[in-house]
Amino acid sequence: MMMGSEKMNNSMEIEDENIEKTKISLMRILVEKQDPSSKEVEDGALRRFLRARDLDVEKASNMFLKYLNWKRNFVPNGSISPSEIRHEIQQNKMFLQGWDKKGRPIALLLAARHFQHEGGVDEFKRTYFTFQTSTNSQNVLVDDDFEFSLTGFIVYLFDKIITRMPPGQEKFIVIGDLKGWGYANSDIRAYLAALSLVQDYYPERLEKLFVVHAPYIFMTAWKVVYPFIDPKTRKKMIFVDNKSLKSTLLEEIDESQLPATLGGKLELVPIHNS
DSSP: OOOHHHHHHHHHHHHHHHHHHHHHHHHHHHHHHHOGGGGGSOHHHHHHHHHHTTTOHHHHHHHHHHHHHHHHHHOTTSSOOGGGGHHHHHTOOEEEEEEOTTSOEEEEEEGGGOOOOOOOHHHHHHHHHHHHHHHGGGTOOOOTTOOOOHHHHHHHHHHHHHHTOOTTOOOEEEEEEOTTOOGGGOOHHHHHHHHHHHHHHSTTOEEEEEEESOOTTHHHHHHHHGGGSOHHHHTTEEEEOGGGHHHHHHHHSOGGGSBGGGTSSBOOOBGGGO
8 A cells, every 4th residue: 555655745746747737828828928939839848947947937938938039040940050060060079879877868078179169250140149148137248259159059969969859858968078178178158158058048958967077277167157057057067076987977877878988888979970
């Protein structure tokens, strides 16, 4: 027989689900009234924004409407073409392969391969626009010399990850490998813009971010970025000590799905070839 505490827990879960469903319905009414295109959006997407705002319907609706406006302007064709982010792809720094033990896709970033933007004018305009719209609420200063080419690349990456998600799965894992990272790879504005993108336009997608091989000098950049990280996002970031690197990753990822560079068995597959 089911114990009393188990019955109570199940009852509370059902109640929470019903509350969430009710709020999703209310949110849909609000967003569809202001933006008819939201009628095509599934409840799962609304749920992610709702959870990101602690089930506050008004805040979640405003957040979602902002996302729709950004999506319309930044990705008018519905997706990012590799030709638009050639500079980022040529750095060969992001890999997509394998799944964790719960079926979540895994992305691997080799941070030492990232260098500040040197792309063309079109790529600069695209990423500059996103930085402006995604950081207004955070009072981050923007100047005419700002260059940042990660935004389109991140959207491209997210689209790739999402298409690999099995039914019922909404989140993914990222491993940020900072081995060999130095000041030449430091790009504070890129980090801030990428952070805003993750938090404002792709909420409740990141399950965990494992930061491995972080050198001491990285903490200088980290101290600048940290204040802009939402508390919920902070909880998902895990700095892994070198001594417990493989054992920590194996708690979440089977060895057969772990990159060979981190002690696993999978060879690296560049994002554009996945």
